[in-house]
Amino acid sequence: MNTVTEARLAAERHVLEILSAAEAQVPASAATFSRRSFLKLTGLAGGGLVLAFWMGDEATAVAAEAAGGAKSFAPNAFLQIAADGTITILSKGPEIGQGIKTAFPMIIAEELDADWSKVKIEQAPINPKVFGRQSAGGSRSIPTSWDQLRQAGAVGRAMLVSAAAAEWKVPATELSTEKSFVIHKASGRKLAYGALASKAAALPVPDAKTVALKDRKDYRIIGTSIAGVDNRKVVTGAPLFGIDQTLPGMLYAVYEKCPATGGKVKEANLDQILKLPGVKQAFIVEGNGRTTEVMPGVAILATTTWGAFNAKRQLRVVWDETNAATDSSNEILEKAQELAKLPQGPGVVRADGDVDKALASATKKVEAFYSYPFVSHSPLEPMNTTAWVKGDTVELWSPTQTPDPALGLIANTLGIPVDNVKINQTRVGGGFGRRLMNDYACEAAQISKQAGGIPVKLQWTREDDMTHDFYRPAGYHAFKGAVDGYGKLTAWANHFITFTVDGKVPANSSNYPADEFPAMLVPNYRVTQSLLQLGTPTGPWRAPRSNGIAFAVQSFLHELSVAAGRDHLEFLIDVMGEPRWLEPRTEFALNTERAIAVIKLAAEKAGWGRKLPEGRGMGLAFHFSHAGHFAEVAEVSVDRAKRLTVHQVTVAGDIGPIINMSGSLAQCEGAVIDGLSTMLGLEITIEAGRVQQLNYDRYPILRQGMHIPKIESHFIQSAYPPTGIGEPSLPPVAPAICNAIFAASGQRVRTLPLVKSGYTLA
Amino acid sequence: MATVRLNVNGQNRVVEDVDAQTPLLWVLRDSLGLVGTKYGCGVAQCGACTVHMNGNPVRSCQIPAAAASGAAITTVEGLAKADGTLHVVQQAWMEHDVPQCGYCQAGQMMSASALLAQNPKPTDADIDAAMAGNLCRCGTYHRIRKAIHSAAAKLQKA
Ligand code: FES
Ligand code: FES
Numbered sequence: 001m002n003t004v005t006e007a008r009l010a011a012e013r014h015v016l017e018i019l020s021a022a023e024a025q026v027p028a029s030a031a032t033f034s035r036r037s038f039l040k041l042t043g044l045a046g047g048g049l050v051l052a053f054w055m056g057d058e059a060t061a062v063a064a065e066a067a068g069g070a071k072s073f074a075p076n077a078f079l080q081i082a083a084d085g086t087i088t089i090l091s092k093g094p095e096i097g098q099g100i101k102t103a104f105p106m107i108i109a110e111e112l113d114a115d116w117s118k119v120k121i122e123q124a125p126i127n128p129k130v131f132g133r134q135s136a137g138g139s140r141s142i143p144t145s146w147d148q149l150r151q152a153g154a155v156g157r158a159m160l161v162s163a164a165a166a167e168w169k170v171p172a173t174e175l176s177t178e179k180s181f182v183i184h185k186a187s188g189r190k191l192a193y194g195a196l197a198s199k200a201a202a203l204p205v206p207d208a209k210t211v212a213l214k215d216r217k218d219y220r221i222i223g224t225s226i227a228g229v230d231n232r233k234v235v236t237g238a239p240l241f242g243i244d245q246t247l248p249g250m251l252y253a254v255y256e257k258c259p260a261t262g263g264k265v266k267e268a269n270l271d272q273i274l275k276l277p278g279v280k281q282a283f284i285v286e287g288n289g290r291t292t293e294v295m296p297g298v299a300i301l302a303t304t305t306w307g308a309f310n311a312k313r314q315l316r317v318v319w320d321e322t323n324a325a326t327d328s329s330n331e332i333l334e335k336a337q338e339l340a341k342l343p344q345g346p347g348v349v350r351a352d353g354d355v356d357k358a359l360a361s362a363t364k365k366v367e368a369f370y371s372y373p374f375v376s377h378s379p380l381e382p383m384n385t386t387a388w389v390k391g392d393t394v395e396l397w398s399p400t401q402t403p404d405p406a407l408g409l410i411a412n413t414l415g416i417p418v419d420n421v422k423i424n425q426t427r428v429g430g431g432f433g434r435r436l437m438n439d440y441a442c443e444a445a446q447i448s449k450q451a452g453g454i455p456v457k458l459q460w461t462r463e464d465d466m467t468h469d470f471y472r473p474a475g476y477h478a479f480k481g482a483v484d485g486y487g488k489l490t491a492w493a494n495h496f497i498t499f500t501v502d503g504k505v506p507a508n509s510s511n512y513p514a515d516e517f518p519a520m521l522v523p524n525y526r527v528t529q530s531l532l533q534l535g536t537p538t539g540p541w542r543a544p545r546s547n548g549i550a551f552a553v554q555s556f557l558h559e560l561s562v563a564a565g566r567d568h569l570e571f572l573i574d575v576m577g578e579p580r581w582l583e584p585r586t587e588f589a590l591n592t593e594r595a596i597a598v599i600k601l602a603a604e605k606a607g608w609g610r611k612l613p614e615g616r617g618m619g620l621a622f623h624f625s626h627a628g629h630f631a632e633v634a635e636v637s638v639d640r641a642k643r644l645t646v647h648q649v650t651v652a653g654d655i656g657p658i659i660n661m662s663g664s665l666a667q668c669e670g671a672v673i674d675g676l677s678t679m680l681g682l683e684i685t686i687e688a689g690r691v692q693q694l695n696y697d698r699y700p701i702l703r704q705g706m707h708i709p710k711i712e713s714h715f716i717q718s719a720y721p722p723t724g725i726g727e728p729s730l731p732p733v734a735p736a737i738c739n740a741i742f743a744a745s746g747q748r749v750r751t752l753p754l755v756k757s758g759y760t761l762a
Numbered sequence: 763m764a765t766v767r768l769n770v771n772g773q774n775r776v777v778e779d780v781d782a783q784t785p786l787l788w789v790l791r792d793s794l795g796l797v798g799t800k801y802g803c804g805v806a807q808c809g810a811c812t813v814h815m816n817g818n819p820v821r822s823c824q825i826p827a828a829a830a831s832g833a834a835i836t837t838v839e840g841l842a843k844a845d846g847t848l849h850v851v852q853q854a855w856m857e858h859d860v861p862q863c864g865y866c867q868a869g870q871m872m873s874a875s876a877l878l879a880q881n882p883k884p885t886d887a888d889i890d891a892a893m894a895g896n897l898c899r900c901g902t903y904h905r906i907r908k909a910i911h912s913a914a915a916k917l918q919k920a
Contacts, residue, residue, distance in 0.1 A: 096863060241865060304792045306781065379863070701897050
């Protein structure tokens with residue numbers, strides 16, 4: 001194996017690690033941490049009497065008037081209350097538009113019983129030793145932090161109550177709290193949290209696991225609609241984002257890599273570039289061959305962004321493409337169609353029962369080939385990072401979804417200890433999974449180092465962003481399914497054709513989850529796979545894997561209910577069967593009762609079965625992903641010229657209790673628009689290893705005025721612990737709309753995007 | 763290299779030693795430190811860079827700085843009053859909790875405020891026409907529409 005492939009594989013492994021970490025079901029364990037370095041790190045020391053609550057085995061609350069008195073602590077979340085009653089809560093995760101900077105503090109404030117109007121939210125510094133998991137991905141922020149954050153608030157509340165009990169010499173059990181006050185109802189006394197802060201600070205911290213948590217019925221903050229805590233800064237144009245960061249003496253950098261992944265620089269017209277106005281430096285970067293860190297390229301540093309962009313346009317690089325990607329979308333499709341003719345793939349993902357026997361004895365059989373394309377993330381803020389290497393340390397300001405794993409990648413890139421890397425988390429102008437990778441941050445660090453340790457802001461152009469994405473992999477499904485004489489689903493075979501880098505295992509986010517719906521719901525069920533070689537990087541995209549699989553699987557399921565002559569609502573409920581948890585029977589598994597409940601709710605709210613005029617139809621689709629049960633009904637019209645109107649999408653979901661209603665509704669609205677936008681017209685094609693769509697002109701994201709459907713979302717706020725909302729409402733969108741197109745027109749859509757089969761929006 | 767004189771948010775600003783062809787976007791961001799105006803595509807496709815030039819919404823990535831000389835330019839930083847009172851559009855954006863990631867919203871609000879200045883009671887079709895140039899990758903279009911209608915209603919009352 002050559003070194004290039006080894007580096008690619010190392011990068012692949014890293015991405016898989018990120019994914020599994022993002023999907024891990026437990027928070028990272030918090031290590032012990034000295035209070036002195038903690039205060040130094042967080043910058044919280046000094047400035048008035050504040051009460052800091054620490055959580056952990058050795059924890060004691062401290063009046064933090066100065067940063068002295070180091071003691072060992074194991075905090076995993078924290079808040080502080082000033083004497084004036086101001087409550088500062090640190091939000092530990094990246095804000096990427098999913099609303100976590102509002103939702104996390106709501107949980108702490110709820111258990112603290114804080115007056116929300118007195119709460120100030122700050123972004124926590126990046127230190128996984130203190131905060132545990134600090135990444136945003138896999139819709140895992142809420143489920144992995146729910147207990148941790150509730151306990152953080154509850155410990156605070158318990159101590160304030162104890163302080164008041166001591167003050168009034170009454171039993172703590174006689175006290176209640178409300179909106180930042182401790183109240184003694186019997187005597188009509190009340191004390192503000194701020195007034196109790198210094199007293200509470202002197203008390204020992206109770207074990208977080210022993211403090212009582214609130215009953216859901218007593219929630220005052222959780223479940224309400226709270227507007228984004230940084231909205232005022234956003235609407236006034238404050239410098240929140242990565243792209244907005246500047247440092248004194250900073251240069252603006254661009255970085256040109258080979259458009260076919262893996263190409264190396266043979267030569268470049270650096271002499272000419274160095275003569276251009278504003279250009280200060282231009283040099284070749286060798287890179288370490290890892291797509292997740294630094295691939296080879298040419299860096300140009302100028303006094304303005306425009307100077308750097310301008311120079312980049314005049315840069316001429318001769319690439320050595322010996323080891324570069326040579327992928328071609330057309331060839332990939334041809335090969336996939338060829339492979340689809342095989343009865344099954346060589347790799348077995350799952351095999352239950354006897355599919356071949358069931359198919360042979362079936363009353364009705366259906367076969368179909370489904371495909372969907374590569375797509376790009378293209379968040380509106382192109383990749384960027386500001387970095388400053390000083391000797392063997394580096395400080396970065398980066399819009400990343402995964403600051404904690406970034407620390408190690410940057411350390412590896414620079415060859416320095418991980419403790420010498422400091423990352424400042426900025427607001428992120430859109431994630432969608434793209435910023436689970438930190439390649440741009442590693443590049444910025446490397447460029448700052450090679451430039452001699454000056455601060456640089458690396459800014460990718462939109463074209464860079466679309467050329468060097470980790471694309472949602474295309475996918476091809478050759479299905480066979482069967483129903484028996486009673487119209488019951490008896491057999492399901494899915495030959496999944498996907499991609500590989502090493503020729504052995506699927507490339508990242510190209511794998512087929514063994515428990516993906518309808519696994520365990522069909523007695524004879526088989527998923528096999530074939531692997532196609534790919535040199536272009538792939539990666540997680542909003543609701544990884546499920547975002548494509550749901551289109552194919554939930555559309556094909558509808559084909560089977562049509563073959564069985566059954567109503568899809570009734571058929572889908574029948575497929576779920578008895579109420580039960582599927583394996584692994586955790587809250588991260590499908591529960592058929594929860595599934596049926598959302599399916600029924602979506603159908604009821606949408607008016608399923610209503611008589612509709614000619615050319616108008618409804619489609620229903622369910623999907624379970626990222627611990628969320630979601631069903632959606634689309635109502636569409638299609639005319640003979642394939643002009644499509646999506647009138648409404650009704651969303652029903654169960655993710656347990658909703659933390660922030662406004663934010664959750666926003667995520668559903670965003671997911672429906674993202675889903676529709678992508679299924680309708682978005683496709684990345686590749687020729688000679690080069691992506692063909694370089695800007696939004698050829699990648700037409702849905703716009704205002706392009707008939708955006710009405711979206712209605714409903715939540716079953718079940719008693720299960722809350723799980724994330726960023727992803728699971730997306731996968732059902734495409735199949736619901738495609739099933740509706742079938743109902744309206746009798747035309748089955750088996751290929752995305754829709755424009756490929758002649759559909760346009762009316 | 764040239765000297766460019768601009769009037770931005772009511773102030774005269776002199777930018778020295780700048781390539782006269784530099785798009786206004788980058789002069790605002792890099793030379794004047796007004797980073798509220800965003801870069802998204804550089805080719806007039808996304809609208810993240812929208813500012814007002816003499817009251818009209820323009821894509822600042824397409825206007826050479828020299829060509830903006832002499833015009834009154836307003837950026838998102840100049841939308842609120844000097845005393846901090848937010849523009850009715852900014853207020854509506856907050857009331858409807860419009861932003862998700864927020865990156866597109868400066869451009870959205872500049873297009874919306876220009877629309878309302880010219881057409882205080884826009885219909886849905888007017889909104890479609892005026893806002894079609896502003897992409898929102900997060901899909902906040904419904905709330906944008908609601909916020910524009912409610913800003914318009916507020917203007918009617920005022
Ligand atoms: S940056 Fe000007 S329109 Fe996109
Ligand atoms: S809010 Fe993220 S792009 Fe519009």
